Amino acid sequence: xxxxxxxxxxxxxxxxxxxxxxxxxxxxxxxQLGQGPxxxxxxxxxxxxxxANVSQHLQTMRRAGLVTAARQGKFVVYRLADASVLAAMQxxxxxxxxxxxxxxxxxxxxxxxxxxxxxxxxxxxxxRLREGMVTVLDVRPADEYALxxxxxxxxxxxxxxDARLSTLDPDEDIVAYCRGAYCVMSFEAVSRLRxxxxxxxxxxxxxxxxxxxxxxxxx
Amino acid sequence: xxxxxxxxxxxxxxxxxxxxxxxxxxxxxxxQLGQGPxxxxxxxxxxxxxxANVSQHLQTMRRAGLVTAARQGKFVVYRLADASVLAAMQxxxxxxxxxxxxxxxxxxxxxxxxxxxxxxxxxxxxxRLREGMVTVLDVRPADEYALxxxxxxxxxxxxxxDARLSTLDPDEDIVAYCRGAYCVMSFEAVSRLRxxxxxxxxxxxxxxxxxxxxxxxxx
DNA sequence: GTTATATTCAATTGTTCCATTGAATGATAG
DNA sequence: CTATCATTCAATGGAACAATTGAATATAAC
Numbered sequence: 001x002x003x004x005x006x007x008x009x010x011x012x013x014x015x016x017x018x019x020x021x022x023x024x025x026x027x028x029x030x031x032q033l034g035q036g037p038x039x040x041x042x043x044x045x046x047x048x049x050x051x052a053n054v055s056q057h058l059q060t061m062r063r064a065g066l067v068t069a070a071r072q073g074k075f076v077v078y079r080l081a082d083a084s085v086l087a088a089m090q091x092x093x094x095x096x097x098x099x100x101x102x103x104x105x106x107x108x109x110x111x112x113x114x115x116x117x118x119x120x121x122x123x124x125x126x127x128r129l130r131e132g133m134v135t136v137l138d139v140r141p142a143d144e145y146a147l148x149x150x151x152x153x154x155x156x157x158x159x160x161x162d163a164r165l166s167t168l169d170p171d172e173d174i175v176a177y178c179r180g181a182y183c184v185m186s187f188e189a190v191s192r193l194r195x196x197x198x199x200x201x202x203x204x205x206x207x208x209x210x211x212x213x214x215x216x217x218x219x
Numbered sequence: 220x221x222x223x224x225x226x227x228x229x230x231x232x233x234x235x236x237x238x239x240x241x242x243x244x245x246x247x248x249x250x251q252l253g254q255g256p257x258x259x260x261x262x263x264x265x266x267x268x269x270x271a272n273v274s275q276h277l278q279t280m281r282r283a284g285l286v287t288a289a290r291q292g293k294f295v296v297y298r299l300a301d302a303s304v305l306a307a308m309q310x311x312x313x314x315x316x317x318x319x320x321x322x323x324x325x326x327x328x329x330x331x332x333x334x335x336x337x338x339x340x341x342x343x344x345x346x347r348l349r350e351g352m353v354t355v356l357d358v359r360p361a362d363e364y365a366l367x368x369x370x371x372x373x374x375x376x377x378x379x380x381d382a383r384l385s386t387l388d389p390d391e392d393i394v395a396y397c398r399g400a401y402c403v404m405s406f407e408a409v410s411r412l413r414x415x416x417x418x419x420x421x422x423x424x425x426x427x428x429x430x431x432x433x434x435x436x437x438x
Numbered sequence: 439g440t441t442a443t444a445t446t447c448a449a450t451t452g453t454t455c456c457a458t459t460g461a462a463t464g465a466t467a468g
Numbered sequence: 469c470t471a472t473c474a475t476t477c478a479a480t481g482g483a484a485c486a487a488t489t490g491a492a493t494a495t496a497a498c
Contacts, residue, residue: 006325010315010401011243013322014308017315019241023456024230027237040475053457055475060455065318074465074474081318084310089233091303091310096229096236099284099300103232106225182229242486259445272487274445279485293444293495 020064021092025049026057033067034086034208035140035179036147037079086208093181119204120175122213125150128173135168137176139189140207150177150203150210151218158185165196177203177210239283240311244268245276252286253305253427254359254398255366256298305427312400338423339394341432344369347392354387356395358408359426369396369422369429370437377404384415396422396429 020026025047032038032046044054058078061067066085067078080086096103128134129152136153138145145155156164168174174193178185186202193200203210211217239245244266251257251265263273277297280286285304286297299305315322347353348371355372357364364374375383387393393412397404405421412419422429430436 005403006328007401007403008243008247009325010322011246013315013319013325014246014312015241015243017311017319018237018246019455021311022234022238022241024227024234027230027233028227041473050458051475052459052477056456056477059476065314071465071475074472076475081314084313084317088307088310088314091307092236092240093233094303095284095300095307096232098303100232100236103229106228106232182226184224184226238485244486260443269488270445271447271489275447275486278446290445290495295445 016064017066017088020061020066021089023057025053026061027089029054029057029061030066030080030085030089031179031183033078033080035144037077039072039075039077041075042143043078083212086212119202121204122210122215125175125203126215133173135172135174136203137174137189138178138207139176139185140178144179144207146219148211148217148219149207151216153177153218156189158188161189161192165193165198168198170198172199174198174200175203176200177206180206180209235283236285236307239280239285240308242276244272245280245285246308248273248276248280249285249299249304249308250398250402252297252299254363256296258291258294258296260294261362262297302431305431338421340423341429341434344394344422345434352392354391354393355422356393356408357397357426358395358404359397363398363426365438367430367436367438368426370435372396372437375408377407380408380411384412384417387417389417391418393417393419394422395419396425399425399428 021030028047029043032043038046040051040055040058043058044051047054058067058069062069062078065081068081069076069078071077097107125134125136129136129150136150138149138153138155139158139161140155141157142155145153149155176186176189176193178189181204183206186206190200190202240249247266248262251262257265259270259274259277262277263270266273277286277288281288281297284300287300288295288297290296316326344353344355348355348369355369357368357372357374358377358380359374360376361374364372368374395405395408395412397408400423402425405425409419409421
């Protein structure tokens with residue numbers, strides 16, 4: 001193992017990281033952990049996968065340096081090792097977006113149908129927040145909202161959206177966001193809001209990107 | 220396949236990209252292709268691997284959108300699909316550097332022994348190039364040099380270094396570079412030059428990074 | 439045409455990875 | 469101390485991957 005040339009030994013390690021990223025469920029785990037630290041239990045529930053399975057994936061990721069684990073009471077809480085993990089995942093997404101026809105097809109077939117208006121940029125949103133001209137909806141589950149959200153955003157999980165429509169001002173612009181560029185919840189929210197006559201748009205990307213871009217986060 | 224939820228379908232695609240990056244030999248191929256387009260045959264020779272093997276890896280990479288192939292005469296020339304591929308590889312390297320103890324060990328055990336002085340930054344080098352106060356050595360093989368190099372750099376492949384020592388000015392600072400941060404050739408060159416009493420330093424990273432940072436490239 | 443060269447294909451093998459299951463461990467609450 | 473809950477471990481079988489070999493294809497040179 002360490003008798004290899006140092007260059008190959010390094011490439012082995014890099015490959016280990018990449019290989020570990022090479023499983024859809026693990027990418028989903030990273031997406032979740034990008035929202036904040038999570039217990040195995042909660043992660044398994046979010047993914048709808050067996051706990052043992054998730055536990056093993058998490059351990060694989062721990063061995064590859066993607067996440068760290070810490071015991072808290074009777075829970076084991078995992079978190080991303082550092083910001084470079086999200087960066088790597090985003091870099092991989094970019095490669096796929098640029099070069100895989102399949103991705104284009106999926107995005108066109110699903111996402112674009114649901115949002116033919118441009119998403120609002122982070123810059124634009126933070127400007128309009130200062131002017132108070134906009135209602136921001138965080139459509140993620142309450143627990144994710146609690147761990148950090150756009151200042152002033154209302155937490156309206158998708159399931160509660162219909163029930164809370166009456167509390168929204170139909171004359172004010174609405175911006176919805178969720179977990180990231182490929183999180184479907186904000187698309188869904190925007191599409192439902194428009195059906196009801198609201199002026200709704202999506203924020204580009206979502207929460208971890210908002211924070212990563214240096215914007216203020218409330219909690 | 221496409222009956223999956225669109226989110227999972229996307230993650231499948233992202234995972235495909237990552238999984239394809241998850242093999243040391245393929246990372247080495249990307250490193251090579253980062254220097255410029257290459258034929259299968261040449262790549263196989265550079266890696267010291269059987270041609271059929273390399274060909275299959277390249278096709279795997281083609282399916283994942285990492286590279287493209289074009290026939291030129293009797294050669295098939297592969298090239299990186301776009302700059303995002305190198306970016307993804309670098310992002311993965313960064314994860315490994317930050318979080319894998321093993322990488323630290325390798326880097327410490329091998330690279331740092333050989334270069335206890337700081338590498339020179341690209342900014343510093345381009346400044347000193349303007350003042351003409353420095354000799355730049357490109358220690359990559361001639362074919363890689365021919366495809367693009369730092370303006371004014373002399374091509375001195377490692378094997379020819381000793382023979383050409385007499386042509387170098389021992390009073391001028393020397394900066395050596397090669398393919399990238401983990402390419403050993405520039406370390407080797409610097410270490411040999413210092414043994415002979417030259418004032419040699421390494422450039423941070425190497426050629427593709429120099430170009431990627433927007434610096435001028437000669438050819 | 440025929441030959442030589444570059445690349446890919448196809449089939450084989452051994453290896454690694456993945457999901458699942460049920461048992462084992464660690465921590466807390468009563 | 470026991471019961472309970474969260475997590476991990478260990479073992480299984482099935483699927484995907486990787487290296488090798490030899491044959492097949494495509495282009496160029498003669």
